[in-house]
Amino acid sequence: MSSIYGDKIKVAIFGESHSEAIGVTIDGLPAGISIDMEELQVFMERRAPGRSKYATPRKEADRPEFLCGIRDGMTCGTPVTAMIRNENTRSADYDDMKDTPRPGHADYAAHVKYGDANDYRGGGHFSGRLTAPLCIAGGIFKQILAKEGITIDARILEIGGNSNDPFAAVDEAMKDGDSVGGIIECVITGLPAGIGEPMFDGLENVLAKAVFGIPAVKGIEFGRGFDAARIRGSENNDEFYYDDHKVRTRTNNHGGILGGISSGMPVVFRVAVKPTPSIAIEQSSISYSREENVKLKVGGRHDPCIVPRAVPCVEAAAAMALYDMIR
């Protein structure tokens, strides 16, 4: 199983949604970097479950316990390991899923791959809960990058196709026991020109790899993205000019990346998040043991929309990818 990210750094994420704990080991942080733990906790809270009526009611403190690698708020230069105990699991909610996979979730694919050994409780290792350790690592990288003048900010662009009043779309879906997805936009500023490699290690490649580590992410587009396929070159090209000896472009359809390499303009990308698979509406599924078609109504506690809680996850994934790239 590959839950390890990075070339120059290594970020290893471990745990399952209902295991004793989840966590992360970060290898490659230099010694002597101060980490603001309060700021990190503020970041963790943006993702944490049970904080809003639009989120899963599962209540978790999501306060990382640092086991090693950081002393008195300062990195030691050795691997940093942090864990979060899973406190509010309700595994009986998943009794039906042992034999019947939820449409849209990883249950069936994980059953094929891991058989009876698969920990299906709460989605196991495939759960959105594993984005908590991603946010520990990403929150740390984001702090370090900020000191170097690089900022990473994501926001909700639309939910359920609604950009004016995105949460109205969530309210509507909730009334029906249904769910909605949406689009998140991320902007990176302060990244100098010249970062990235041609072909397979371009900025688009590495950002996409990290962002696809977030469950429920189904698409990513850079700059003008898919829309560029519908316009002319004269419209899509971003014309250059000198701005006080600095090369800039008048528009930013290229989203700050040309040939996989940063241009010095803000890096802009958008992420498509699918609707939460676990919904209260009855759907068709199968019984593995009886080899029969059955009906399934998913109970338990679920996000009616993943998008709001995925916003800091996108920032975390981007921070991890960038940090690895510029070391």
Ligand SMILES: Cc1cc2nc3c(=O)[nH]c(=O)nc-3n(C[C@H](O)[C@H](O)[C@H](O)COP(=O)(O)O)c2cc1C
């Ligand atoms: C922050 C976050 C919260 C999530 N919450 C839920 C949830 O409450 N219920 C659910 O069925 N899926 C939830 N998901 C999505 C599933 O984990 C995901 O759809 C599933 O693992 C299958 O992976 P895939 O959608 O990438 O194919 C969440 C994902 C994230 C990132």
Ligand SMILES: C=C(O[C@@H]1CC(C(=O)O)=C[C@@H](OP(=O)(O)O)[C@H]1O)C(=O)O
């Ligand atoms: C706990 C979190 O979200 C969980 C993500 C999730 C899933 O299938 O992804 C399913 C639910 O798990 P459970 O049934 O155990 O409550 C969510 O609550 C979290 O993100 O921290």
